[in-house]
Amino acid sequence: MSGRKVYFDTSALAKWYINEARSQDVEDYIQCEAPVTISSLTEVEMRCLLARRRREGSFDAKMEGRLYAAFREDIGRGFLLNVPLRDSAATAAISLVAMLPDIPLRTLDAMHLAIARETGADVVATADRMMAAAADALDMQVATFW
16 A cells, blocks of 8 residues: 555446556556555446446446446455545536547546545556546646556
8 A cells, every 4th residue: 555545437446346558567556556446437328338248248237247246345354445525526517628628638538627626536547548648737647457
């Protein structure tokens, strides 16, 4: 445990549950940094991501349920610190879009960055290049997993 506060977005966190490129790196990183912070937004995105992957044929409904249960268990066991979504995150996300006029920041990425800032995260972990660019432009440390 490093003592740094790490906020994981869904693009990176999904690699902990679904075996894909850089999955082992994410696992090693989380084990070194645990517990890591996520938000209620991550819960919604993770649920949607797993359902989308099932619909695309990556796995069946039984596996989808197991993966989501493992995610919920990690929250329950304290490996993932789940912070609630606050109304202030939306206001902060709007401000971030204005602060970064040349970066095509997507809605949920702006929300994740706003939440990371609100929680005092030292590092943002992502597998999304645009989000990484935005975090970097905000002078945030970034751990990338692409």
